[in-house]
Amino acid sequence: METIYLDNAATTPVDPRVVEEMLACMGPAADFANASSVSHGPGRRASARIEAARSAVAALAGAAPEQVVWTSGATEANNLAIFGAARFHRPKGAHIVTSRTEHPSVLDPCRRLEREGFEVSYLRPGPDGIVEPSQIEAALRADTILVSLMHVNNETGVIQDVGEVGRVCRARGVLLHVDAAQSAGKLGLDVIRDRIDLLALTAHKLNGPKGVGALCVRREPRLGLVPLLYGGGQERGLRSGTLPTHQIAGFGAACRIAAAEMTEEAARVTHLRNRLWSALSTLPGILLNGSEHRRAPGMLNVSISGVEGESLLLALSDLAVSSGSACATLRGEPSYVLRALGRSEQLAQGSLRLTLGRYTTADEVERAAMRIRAEVERLRAIAPPMAAAAG
Amino acid sequence: MHADPRYGAEVLRRFRQLPGAGDVTGDEAVIRARADAADDGARVVLSLRTEHGVVVEARFRAYGCPYFIAAASWLTERLRGASRHEVAEWDWREVAEALEIPPSRFGRLITLQDAARAAAAAWPGATATAV
Numbered sequence: 001m002e003t004i005y006l007d008n009a010a011t012t013p014v015d016p017r018v019v020e021e022m023l024a025c026m027g028p029a030a031d032f033a034n035a036s037s038v039s040h041g042p043g044r045r046a047s048a049r050i051e052a053a054r055s056a057v058a059a060l061a062g063a064a065p066e067q068v069v070w071t072s073g074a075t076e077a078n079n080l081a082i083f084g085a086a087r088f089h090r091p092k093g094a095h096i097v098t099s100r101t102e103h104p105s106v107l108d109p110c111r112r113l114e115r116e117g118f119e120v121s122y123l124r125p126g127p128d129g130i131v132e133p134s135q136i137e138a139a140l141r142a143d144t145i146l147v148s149l150m151h152v153n154n155e156t157g158v159i160q161d162v163g164e165v166g167r168v169c170r171a172r173g174v175l176l177h178v179d180a181a182q183s184a185g186k187l188g189l190d191v192i193r194d195r196i197d198l199l200a201l202t203a204h205k206l207n208g209p210k211g212v213g214a215l216c217v218r219r220e221p222r223l224g225l226v227p228l229l230y231g232g233g234q235e236r237g238l239r240s241g242t243l244p245t246h247q248i249a250g251f252g253a254a255c256r257i258a259a260a261e262m263t264e265e266a267a268r269v270t271h272l273r274n275r276l277w278s279a280l281s282t283l284p285g286i287l288l289n290g291s292e293h294r295r296a297p298g299m300l301n302v303s304i305s306g307v308e309g310e311s312l313l314l315a316l317s318d319l320a321v322s323s324g325s326a327c328a329t330l331r332g333e334p335s336y337v338l339r340a341l342g343r344s345e346q347l348a349q350g351s352l353r354l355t356l357g358r359y360t361t362a363d364e365v366e367r368a369a370m371r372i373r374a375e376v377e378r379l380r381a382i383a384p385p386m387a388a389a390a391g
Numbered sequence: 392m393h394a395d396p397r398y399g400a401e402v403l404r405r406f407r408q409l410p411g412a413g414d415v416t417g418d419e420a421v422i423r424a425r426a427d428a429a430d431d432g433a434r435v436v437l438s439l440r441t442e443h444g445v446v447v448e449a450r451f452r453a454y455g456c457p458y459f460i461a462a463a464s465w466l467t468e469r470l471r472g473a474s475r476h477e478v479a480e481w482d483w484r485e486v487a488e489a490l491e492i493p494p495s496r497f498g499r500l501i502t503l504q505d506a507a508r509a510a511a512a513a514w515p516g517a518t519a520t521a522v
Contacts, residue, residue, distance in 0.1 A: 308432070310456045314406060317395055346432045382412040383454035384425060384436040 053252025157299025
């Protein structure tokens with residue numbers, strides 16, 4: 001039986017139209033040259049492809065092309081945003097506000113900055129996964145320089161009100177960084193309207209290639225950042241290194257496709273996700289993790305009582321799903337995101353993240369729901385009852 | 392179920408087919424013994440039927456990781472023909488070796504050993520009772 005892929009929050013397959021665009025930058029007869037070598041035709045053609053992609057990425061984010069700084073992905077973009085802003089703006093203060101449910105590429109830099117003398121406030125979301133803008137506002141201090149909040153949580157799919165948080169931050173003169181890795185191409189983004197100073201993006205979550213991302217950096221007024229990499233001075237000195245033309249062209253194509261198809265695709269995937277939840281929700285002991293209504297189109301996260309997470313994942317080895325985030329799964333620990341939402345260790349451990357994407361079909365959703373129900377019932381049938389007592 | 396290189400073939404077979412899962416039915420000469428892990432929620436119930444001083448049938452119920460479930464299944468076969476003394480003396484290292492269970496999961500196997508000892512304690516005529 002073919003594996004049903006329901007792990008699109010971890011990564012997505014590259015759209016064949018994107019592959020085509022990338023191949024046009026790779027062969028000897030293609031636009032493979034170094035985009036910095038503008039003294040010759042091949043270099044100028046590569047540069048033109050980079051700039052076309054920059055415009056496409058900027059358009060998806062509601063930004064101007066000159067705001068886009070290429071990176072290797074969202075992890076680097078988040079690191080550049082947090083380290084870059086914190087170190088540049090340190091003379092103004094050394095306090096950062098974020099949430100406990102951020103991606104490790106935000107939390108780990110914050111912990112590193114604490115060792116450099118910064119103070120970080122880690123806000124706890126409500127049981128629905130939402131960090132209220134009022135919580136952010138209450139956490140701001142005179143020495144707060146940066147707020148970092150993800151748009152869509154990578155485990156639960158819960159959507160944060162970054163527009164309102166942007167208004168709060170701008171009114172207080174505090175920078176706002178938003179990790180939009182999970183929302184780009186699925187939800188509308190507008191860094192100018194939402195007053196987002198730094199926006200992290202990645203290509204591989206929207207059917208683009210792995211290994212490329214971007215940080216949209218506010219230009220008016222210009223926002224200072226300390227770079228992470230030094231070398232050739234590319235990207236206005238913010239990110240040195242030869243630009244990977246094929247990756248960037250692929251990212252641009254992925255953004256163009258996502259922008260053109262977003263409305264229709266979001267409706268289709270939301271419909272499928274609702275069917276999946278509807279088929280699973282009658283299973284006794286199943287709980288939806290995170291807000292039911294404020295969640296990204298293709299994302300569903302459930303905890304199932306009475307089944308152990310690792311056993312359920314192995315039993316469902318014909319489904320490509322994850323328990324918690326892929327990053328957390330590597331550590332073999334219960335999801336810290338679900339624990340922050342108040343789930344018990346066992347419910348966090350017995351969670352399934354089911355994320356649908358561009359190539360998910362209705363038939364796959366039906367089959368996946370049947371398989372999950374069957375394996376949960378099989379594992380529950382052999383489990384002793386919870387209460388410890390003599391047999 | 393697809394192959395998974397993280398688990399050995401025998402662990403996968405037992406996890407998939409669950410040989411020995413369930414309860415020994417009947418009331419006469421059936422021992423039921425339970426053990427719970429202190430930390431991760433893993434738990435097992437063994438039910439054993441004895442005749443003439445040895446185990447003639449053994450079944451299990453288990454909640455835990457695939458290694459734990461496979462090990463419980465393996466133990467039901469291992470205990471057939473065992474005397475009370477042999478059940479009491481059974482050592483978790485035996486199943487760790489037989490199923491090539493990684494050291495990170497050894498802690499859960501001790502829960503199986505606890506269940507075996509509880510079964511020996513509940514043996515007909517034994518002075519102690521099951522946990």
